Amino acid sequence: MLEFAILGLLHEAPMHGYELRKRLHELLGAFRAFSYGTLYPTLGKLQRAHLIAEEAPEDDLRAWGRRARKVYKITAEGKERFAELLVDAGPQTWDDDSFGVHMAFFSRTPAEVRMRILEGRRRRVEERREGLRTTLGSASDRIDRYTRELHRMGLDTTEREVRWLNELIAHEQAEQRKSEE
Amino acid sequence: MLEFAILGLLHEAPMHGYELRKRLHELLGAFRAFSYGTLYPTLGKLQRAHLIAEEAPEDDLRAWGRRARKVYKITAEGKERFAELLVDAGPQTWDDDSFGVHMAFFSRTPAEVRMRILEGRRRRVEERREGLRTTLGSASDRIDRYTRELHRMGLDTTEREVRWLNELIAHEQAEQRKSEE
DNA sequence: CGGTCAGTATATCGGTCCGATACATCTGCG
DNA sequence: CGCAGATGTATCGGACCGATATACTGACCG
Numbered sequence: 001m002l003e004f005a006i007l008g009l010l011h012e013a014p015m016h017g018y019e020l021r022k023r024l025h026e027l028l029g030a031f032r033a034f035s036y037g038t039l040y041p042t043l044g045k046l047q048r049a050h051l052i053a054e055e056a057p058e059d060d061l062r063a064w065g066r067r068a069r070k071v072y073k074i075t076a077e078g079k080e081r082f083a084e085l086l087v088d089a090g091p092q093t094w095d096d097d098s099f100g101v102h103m104a105f106f107s108r109t110p111a112e113v114r115m116r117i118l119e120g121r122r123r124r125v126e127e128r129r130e131g132l133r134t135t136l137g138s139a140s141d142r143i144d145r146y147t148r149e150l151h152r153m154g155l156d157t158t159e160r161e162v163r164w165l166n167e168l169i170a171h172e173q174a175e176q177r178k179s180e181e
Numbered sequence: 182m183l184e185f186a187i188l189g190l191l192h193e194a195p196m197h198g199y200e201l202r203k204r205l206h207e208l209l210g211a212f213r214a215f216s217y218g219t220l221y222p223t224l225g226k227l228q229r230a231h232l233i234a235e236e237a238p239e240d241d242l243r244a245w246g247r248r249a250r251k252v253y254k255i256t257a258e259g260k261e262r263f264a265e266l267l268v269d270a271g272p273q274t275w276d277d278d279s280f281g282v283h284m285a286f287f288s289r290t291p292a293e294v295r296m297r298i299l300e301g302r303r304r305r306v307e308e309r310r311e312g313l314r315t316t317l318g319s320a321s322d323r324i325d326r327y328t329r330e331l332h333r334m335g336l337d338t339t340e341r342e343v344r345w346l347n348e349l350i351a352h353e354q355a356e357q358r359k360s361e362e
Numbered sequence: 363c364g365g366t367c368a369g370t371a372t373a374t375c376g377g378t379c380c381g382a383t384a385c386a387t388c389t390g391c392g
Numbered sequence: 393c394g395c396a397g398a399t400g401t402a403t404c405g406g407a408c409c410g411a412t413a414t415a416c417t418g419a420c421c422g
Contacts, residue, residue, distance in 0.1 A: 002379080018400050026316050027328060030309050030335035038379045040402055068387085069400065092410090097379095106327035128211050135207050146287035147208060153345055154211035157338065164334055182407080199371050219408045221373055249416085250371065273381090278408095 001101050002034055002042045007051065007074060007082040008105050014055055014073035017043060031100030043072060051078035089116035094124040115172055122165040129158040182282050183215055183223045188232065188255060188263040189286050195236055195254035198224055212281030224253060232259035270297035275305040296353055303346040310339040 009015065009023050017039055024034050046052045055071040074082070086109050093102050099121050106114050132155040136148070143151075190196065190204050198220055205215050227233045236252040255263070267290050274283050280302050287295050313336040317329070324332075 016400080017402095025312075026320055027324075029313055029316060029332045030339060031331065033380085035380050036400095036402080037381065037404085042378090044402095100331060103331050104328050107325040131206075132210055135210060139207055143208075144288040147285050149349070150212065150281060150284050151210045153342075156341075158211060160337075160341075161334075168330070197371075198373095214409085216409050217371095217373075218375085218410065223407090225373095 001032075001098055002038055003046060003051075004082070004085045005032075005034070005101050005104075006039075006042065006046060007078055007085070008108075010052060010072060010074040011079065011082060014071050016069040016071045018069075020072075027104050028100055032097060043070075046078070047072070049077075050075055051081050086110075087113050089113050089120065091120065093117050094120040111172065111176060115169070118165060118169050118172065122162060122169070125158050125161050125165065129155065129162060132158060182213075182279055183219055184227060184232075185263070185266045186213075186215070186282050186285075187220075187223065187227060188259055188266070189289075191233060191253060191255040192260065192263055195252050197250040197252045199250075201253075208285050209281055213278065227259070228253070230258075231256055232262050267291075268294050270294050270301065272301065274298050275302040292353065292357060296350070299346060299350050299353065303343060303350070306339050306342050306346065310336065310343060313339060 005024060005028070006020060009020060009027070015023065017036070020043075021034065021036065021039055024032075024039075028034075043052070047054065051074070052072045053075050055073050086105060092098055094117065099117070102109070102117055109117075132151055135143075136151050136155060186205060186209070187201065190201060190208070196204065198217070201224075202215065202217065202220055205213075205220075209215075224233070228235065232255070233253045234256050236254050267286060273279055275298065280298070283290070283298055290298075313332055316324075317332050317336060
């Protein structure tokens with residue numbers, strides 16, 4: 001997932017690790033964090049895989065600027081890889097963790113892929129909602145006040161997300177109809 | 182975290198891995214999953230640390246029932262460890278992951294510890310909310326429709342959680358006043 | 363009677379990610 | 393001048409997941 005996010009950000013502009021992390025937080029907000037403990041090793045892995053490359057430091061600027069920053073840029077291979085990840089709408093993409101990252105790049109993903117991710121995500125959340133409804137209905141006697149409160153909150157959250165997803169899907173469909181005219 | 186949850190469940194009754202996992206899902210609902218890939222190694226670790234022990238299989242039942250199940254029970258040491266974890270209200274306990282597990286055992290945790298966890302969690306969520314508000318306010322021009330929608334949803338969710346936490350805290354305070362009379 | 367599917371049950375392995383920690387530099391403030 | 397706070401790169405141990413393997417049981421179908 002981090003690989004996907006890094007590639008997506010470097011697609012726009014070259015950046016060094018620290019800046020990348022700030023942009024990551026800005027982009028993903030509450031949905032995903034990513035610590036330096038994952039970022040730097042992943043940057044190394046990506047570089048070894050030739051999906052990103054270190055930009056040659058400009059000595060003039062280096063004399064003025066902060067020391068020893070490594071600025072990375074995306075390679076042609078990296079762009080290919082990003083394009084592949086962008087059109088992936090498999091089951092993992094509707095995980096809690098992945099969904100937010102994918103949605104953050106929706107403006108660059110094809111409309112039909114967006115649709116499949118949105119619908120997959122909805123199915124996923126609906127399953128969780130049903131699970132919650134079942135345990136709240138059947139096991140509520142075996143379960144204490146606090147746990148029940150926890151489940152009630154969880155159910156509420158999933159119901160809201162399904163409604164939200166429905167709106168997004170409806171909006172996508174409206175857009176599609178408009179472009180078909 | 183899994184350690185805490187396992188100890189808490191085995192505190193009530195001895196159980197084998199598969200059953201433990203089902204109870205875990207029932208208890209934690211949407212907040213936490215825990216796969217077998219973590220459960221079985223953790224069970225082994227706990228056993229080696231003498232916090233849980235394998236119950237001797239009853240041969241009569243074994244002839245009738247399903248084969249080769251390992252039933253674990255909590256040890257005296259394990260109960261001590263659980264009691265320690267129960268009164269821990271440190272910063273990790275207000276993480277997304279930990280909070281739900283702790284709350285699931287609230288009926289067994291002292292009122293003042295409950296209070297500290299609830300308030301810590303609220304502080305944590307409020308911080309996230311402020312971060313979201315800031316990026317939604319300042320960076321909204323640099324950010325596309327989908328990402329903005331993602332952040333709006335995130336902000337909504339954190340606001341709801343803060344309100345929920347406030348109600349829980351108010352309820353705790355009312356209980357406290359009642360018991361002081 | 364045989365086939366096969368779903369549920370019960372235990373276990374391993376590679377991989378992703380986090381949190382703590384370390385260290386070094388630059389900037390602004392009092 | 394000192395020092396707090398932001399900038400910047402990096403490692404390591406540990407928690408957890410998802411895929412996968414294995415094996416037994418019960419029920420349903422033809």
